[in-house]
Amino acid sequence: MPATPPSKHPGFDRVARLYPRLERLAYGQRLERGRRAFLPELAACRNLLLLGEGNGRFLQALLTANPSCTTTVVEISPRMIACARARLAPKQRTRVSWIEGSALNAGLPDAAFDAVVTHYLFDLFEPADQARLLQRGLKALAPGGLWQDTEFQTDGPTRLARLRNRLLLTASYRFLGALCDFPARRLADHLPLMLAAGLTLEREQGFGHHFTARLWRLSGTLNHE
Numbered sequence: 001m002p003a004t005p006p007s008k009h010p011g012f013d014r015v016a017r018l019y020p021r022l023e024r025l026a027y028g029q030r031l032e033r034g035r036r037a038f039l040p041e042l043a044a045c046r047n048l049l050l051l052g053e054g055n056g057r058f059l060q061a062l063l064t065a066n067p068s069c070t071t072t073v074v075e076i077s078p079r080m081i082a083c084a085r086a087r088l089a090p091k092q093r094t095r096v097s098w099i100e101g102s103a104l105n106a107g108l109p110d111a112a113f114d115a116v117v118t119h120y121l122f123d124l125f126e127p128a129d130q131a132r133l134l135q136r137g138l139k140a141l142a143p144g145g146l147w148q149d150t151e152f153q154t155d156g157p158t159r160l161a162r163l164r165n166r167l168l169l170t171a172s173y174r175f176l177g178a179l180c181d182f183p184a185r186r187l188a189d190h191l192p193l194m195l196a197a198g199l200t201l202e203r204e205q206g207f208g209h210h211f212t213a214r215l216w217r218l219s220g221t222l223n224h225e
Ligand SMILES: C[S@@+](CC[C@H](N)C(=O)[O-])C[C@H]1O[C@@H](n2cnc3c(N)ncnc32)[C@H](O)[C@@H]1O
Pocket: 010, 011, 012, 013, 035, 051, 052, 053, 054, 055, 058, 074, 075, 076, 077, 080, 101, 102, 103, 104, 118, 119, 120, 121, 124, 182
């Protein structure tokens, strides 16, 4: 099956500027804490791949925490890229390569990155495209490399927590689904795909049962010498 074709209003173009404010309204600072959950671990990486980076808040934090790394950003929304670029200092901009296009089929060098980052990206796709996204990232990731994935969850420890998650997710999919162009209309759990791909879960941090930041490692060794 071919990947879902890109549209005339790619990704989150319509909400690029408003996105941080909308996010704070719905979730306060929690999504931001999720993005930054494993910054210390990523601070040792040299070359990172950021898929669906959005308007650059994580990118800026990463370039500050890790002053020597280079990054490649694959982002389908031109306006998100413009916002991300504008956020960076001139010296930081020289450390970023931008690919305006879909992370599902971007041309990327094999095994070139020692970390891949996806924050709140898998939730935009149906399972077939989630698998494509994962394969694309894994092909670009060097053996022994890290993958930080931060994602919403439907599950929770109590009925109330599960109900709250479902209500928030339904509202988010309705609202963003009407404004932005992405294929999924409900959250498909991609955890089994990550496990089946041979990634090993190294660390996991939950945030109020709404979402979880996970740090995965691709088996093999990575030599930083
Ligand atoms: C829910 S937002 C999350 C943005 C960011 N990662 C964050 O933590 O705020 C999803 C982002 O992925 C981008 N996007 C959507 N589909 C994409 C695709 N196929 N390839 C690359 N980026 C995509 C959107 O334009 C948007 O910037």
